[in-house]
Amino acid sequence: MLSSLQRNAYIAATASTLVLVLAIVVGSRRLQNFDPALVGYLFGTIFACFGIAYRFACWLQRPPTWRFFCRTGEILFSRRGPRLIGIIFSEAIQKLLLQRFILQRGKRRWIGHMTMAWGCLLGFAVTIPLTFGWIAFTLKQGTTSIYVANAFGFPVLQFPLHSFLAFLIFHVLDWASFAVIFGVGILMYRRITNPGLIATQTFRDDWLPLVLLMAIAVTGLGLTLDYERLKGSVHQFMAITHELTVILFLVWLPFGKLFHIVQRPMQVGVDLYRRLGAEGEQAVCPHTGEAYATAMHIEDLKTVTRQLGFDYTRADGSSHLDLSPRGKRAALARAHSKARQESGGYFG
DSSP, X not given: OOOHHHHHHHHHHHHHHHHHHHHHHHHXXXXXXXXXXXXXXXXXXXXXXXXXXXXXXXXXXXXXXXXXXXXXXXXXXXXXXXXXXXXXXXXXXXXXISOHHHHTTOHHHHHHHHHHHHHHHHHHHHHHHHHHTSEEEEEOTTOSSEEEEEEXXXXXXXXXXXXXXXXXXXXXXXXHHHHHHHHHHHHHHHHHHOHHHHHHOOIIIIIHHXXXXXXXXXXXXXXXXXXXXXXXXXXXXXXXXXXXXHHHHHHHGGGSGGGHHHHTTHHHHHHXXXXXXXXXXXXXXXXXXXXXXXXXXXXXXHHHHHHTTOOOBOTTSOBGGGSOHHHHHHHHHHHHHHHXXXXXXXXX
């Protein structure tokens, strides 16, 4: 039998997948603009959607995550919400777009992560709409040299087939592949040469994401090389190899390290929670008389621990969680002292 958590996650994942399928059918004009050659990529993406939605729903139902999520919603829809829009955008730019938190760990690491991340995002931005049939390229009626880019069945751009713009558009995935190869190469080199990483890394969590991304980028460039230089002589091999690597990546995505891509935007809400908590009432330790955390955080901590089956309420109605780390150590020392005193000896 499924637990309530699994059942809710299954319902959310099924609903998300059905919405995606409906969007594909509608956006591609009832599959009129869908390319049958991309059917493997399509099913891989649909599976990834189900897996990501399922895992995200499970993660969101965890008491700490759900508490942060609810608090963030309360903050955004409170009176303070409108004045926080600028802060939210600033945090999103710093944490998500520029990834400044990685820059603090090293410039080379940041360059590798940025090029890899933006190469992947560029690739997703192009391939997902193409796979779904939301974007399609057709020849302008009555011509053989003018291409028309259609979005959701509506023409949005025309360009000559042999123009510089056409070169940029048709090779956009190559630019993304070069960025991914460059970034992944930096990160692989770091994992080969850093003693600390060598001692702690695992293939599944640390190397597999890099290997898959490198394989996708290299085989993608292989398709272009075959088309441009080899006259299609190895097209079938390269196409199947590239498709297999992409599908493997999509199937693995919900369960691997790169799932943090889906979780990372929530960090903006956590930072907002901390910022507003620091501006509000502070929790004061009854033992030391000093503020040690935000009152909102301590109250949420009490709620979450009760939900997890831990009740730290004391006989007088207070809670052990009201104590700061220093206060907890002092309380533990007093408890030890009392126990030894009652036993009749401090050192026996």
